Amino acid sequence: MALACQRNSYLQEFTTKVKSCEPAEIKTVANGKQQKLTGYDVILEDTILFPEGGGQPDDRGKIGNVDVLRITRQGAEAVHFVLTPLDPGTEVCLKVDWTRRFDHMQQHSGQHLISAVAEEKYGYKTGSWNLGEKTSFIELDTPSIPQDRLVELEELVNEKIRDHIPMYPTLYDSKEVAEEQEVQLGDLPNDHVGPVRIVTIEGIENNMCCGTHVSNLSHLQTVKLLGVEKGKQSKTNLMFLVGNRVLKYLGKCCENEKHLTGLLKGSPDEHKELVEKMQKSLKVAQKSCTTLLRDLAVLEAQCFKSNPEKDGLFTLHRKEGDFAFMSIIVNEINDEKVLKFLTIGDEKTSGMFLLSGSEEVVSDVGPKVAEMLEGKGAGKNGRYQGKANKLQNRPKVEAMLKDYLATRK
Numbered sequence: 001m002a003l004a005c006q007r008n009s010y011l012q013e014f015t016t017k018v019k020s021c022e023p024a025e026i027k028t029v030a031n032g033k034q035q036k037l038t039g040y041d042v043i044l045e046d047t048i049l050f051p052e053g054g055g056q057p058d059d060r061g062k063i064g065n066v067d068v069l070r071i072t073r074q075g076a077e078a079v080h081f082v083l084t085p086l087d088p089g090t091e092v093c094l095k096v097d098w099t100r101r102f103d104h105m106q107q108h109s110g111q112h113l114i115s116a117v118a119e120e121k122y123g124y125k126t127g128s129w130n131l132g133e134k135t136s137f138i139e140l141d142t143p144s145i146p147q148d149r150l151v152e153l154e155e156l157v158n159e160k161i162r163d164h165i166p167m168y169p170t171l172y173d174s175k176e177v178a179e180e181q182e183v184q185l186g187d188l189p190n191d192h193v194g195p196v197r198i199v200t201i202e203g204i205e206n207n208m209c210c211g212t213h214v215s216n217l218s219h220l221q222t223v224k225l226l227g228v229e230k231g232k233q234s235k236t237n238l239m240f241l242v243g244n245r246v247l248k249y250l251g252k253c254c255e256n257e258k259h260l261t262g263l264l265k266g267s268p269d270e271h272k273e274l275v276e277k278m279q280k281s282l283k284v285a286q287k288s289c290t291t292l293l294r295d296l297a298v299l300e301a302q303c304f305k306s307n308p309e310k311d312g313l314f315t316l317h318r319k320e321g322d323f324a325f326m327s328i329i330v331n332e333i334n335d336e337k338v339l340k341f342l343t344i345g346d347e348k349t350s351g352m353f354l355l356s357g358s359e360e361v362v363s364d365v366g367p368k369v370a371e372m373l374e375g376k377g378a379g380k381n382g383r384y385q386g387k388a389n390k391l392q393n394r395p396k397v398e399a400m401l402k403d404y405l406a407t408r409k
Contacts, residue, residue: 002171002197003078005048005059005096009105009212014048014094018086026070026081037069039083047071048094050101051078055129056108056211060097101212103244107131109167109213110157110220110242111138116205117156118238122149127235134245135226137237145228145236154225165202165217169209172196222246297325301332312405314340315398317347323385326354336382341369341401347391353377355384365404372397 004014024041027034042063051073052058058071063080070081086092108131115126115138124140145153172178178196199209201217214220224246226239241249257268264274304314314333318325321344330340336358345351353373355366359382366384370377372393377386388394 002169002195003048003050004046005050005212006169006197006210007171009101010215011048012096012098014046016045016047016092016094018088018090018092019043019045020088021086024081028069037081037083039069039081040085042080042082042086043077044080044092044094047078047080048096049078049080050104050212054108054209054211055111056104056131059101059104062095063092104131105212105214106220106243107136107245108209108211109217110223110240111136112167112199112201112205112207112209112213113160113217113220114138114153114157114223114225114238114240116201116207117160118153120204121153121156135239135241137229137239139231140236140238142236143234145238150225150228150238154223157223157225160201160204161217161220161222163217165204167199167201167213167215167217169213170198170200172198219243224249293321293325294328297328298332301329304333310338312338313398313401314338315342315401317343317391317394319346320344323352323354326352326385330354330356330383339401339405341397343388343391343394345388345391347394349391350375350387350389351391353386353388355379356382358382361404361408365401368400369397372400 004011004016020041020043022041024039026037026039028037029035044063049059049061049068049071050056051071053073059068061068063082063086066082066084066086068080068082072079072081111126111129111131115129118124118138118140119126122142124142124145127139127141129138130136173195175196178198196208197210198206199211199213200206221243224241226241229237229239231237257271260271261268264271264278266274300316304310316329323344326342326344329342333340336356339355339357339361341353341355343351343353353369353375355362355369362379362382362384366377366379369384370386370388373388374390374393375386375388377384379385
């Protein structure tokens with residue numbers, strides 16, 4: 001038996017009765033962390049809330065005033081997870097989150113249309129598809145798709161939308177009945193029993209599917225093919241948007257274009273040229289900065305070497321720089337009798353460190369330095385370097401190194 005949402009995907013409210021309500025738990029993700037929710041699995045006599053299946057995510061909605069947090073399928077039943085118990089036999093009113101549902105209908109029906117046209121026109125068979133939160137993709141059985149074919153495919157798909165072609169589901173009592181109607185059942189298992197649901201795009205395709213769909217291709221509004229990415233095993237993922245997602249994407253593009261126009265002080269037609277000019281200027285500036293840092297490293301080393309009161313410990317911290325900067329100083333000093341401790345980064349947060357000197361000393365105190373900086377490091381041949389997560393402990397490290405050298409004297 002098909003659910004009410006599968007018989008009429010446009011129903012937004014529906015009255016039914018509670019069949020059962022049992023304690024349950026689900027795992028969910030909140031703020032990037034997994035958590036368990038304790039609640040109830042509710043089964044209704046019928047439902048307009050679609051359980052996940054066929055590549056389509058589940059709906060959201062309400063049973064009365066109770067939020068439905070997940071819908072799954074168990075056999076022919078849809079199971080609604082809620083946090084509040086509902087009494088069996090109670091008559092309830094369901095409301096579907098229509099914005100989410102209609103978005104899923106547009107993306108799913110759009111996938112059917114794109115897949116059908118891609119196979120008919122180019123022989124690209126669909127292996128799978130993914131309905132994402134922002135964009136979706138279809139895995140096509142081809143190693144690549146030329147750009148001119150992408151353009152043509154998009155034109156053909158949108159032409160079908162403008163043709164106002166009906167799309168509808170048909171429920172057959174069994175696969176035998178479906179075969180009598182010359183319906184292609186594709187990968188339906190030989191041992192399948194029970195009803196078979198076929199979604200038809202009139203004159204284009206008949207495809208087994210459990211999802212919710214539009215009743216006419218015109219409800220898709222438009223399709224935008226965003227491009228392709230390399231898929232698994234010589235296949236290609238075709239990225240796409242349908243309907244309201246295209247409008248949202250276009251709105252975001254217009255907003256970004258407006259911001260870029262203000263930042264670049266030029267019209268949209270000039271954006272590419274202006275960005276390329278900025279990139280070239282940035283490369284020149286970065287090269288100059290690198291040269292200056294290296295000159296500074298040499299000067300720092302020479303200043304230390306020329307100091308008549310220098311001792312056996314050299315320390316330096318700079319917010320700007322990299323491992324190359326620290327290595328130049330170490331190489332320029334070129335004296336393993338001098339213990340050199342250098343750090344790079346924001347003193348209030350994290351950065352990098354380098355310890356250099358005799359192999360015996362560095363091997364002895366290197367791990368201690370990393371521990372005091374709450375970082376990790378490794379070393380060999382008289383050098384120990386790594387990441388420092390707490391650069392504010394740098395004075396403590398310097399004090400420890402001074403005490404260590406004093407005891408060696």
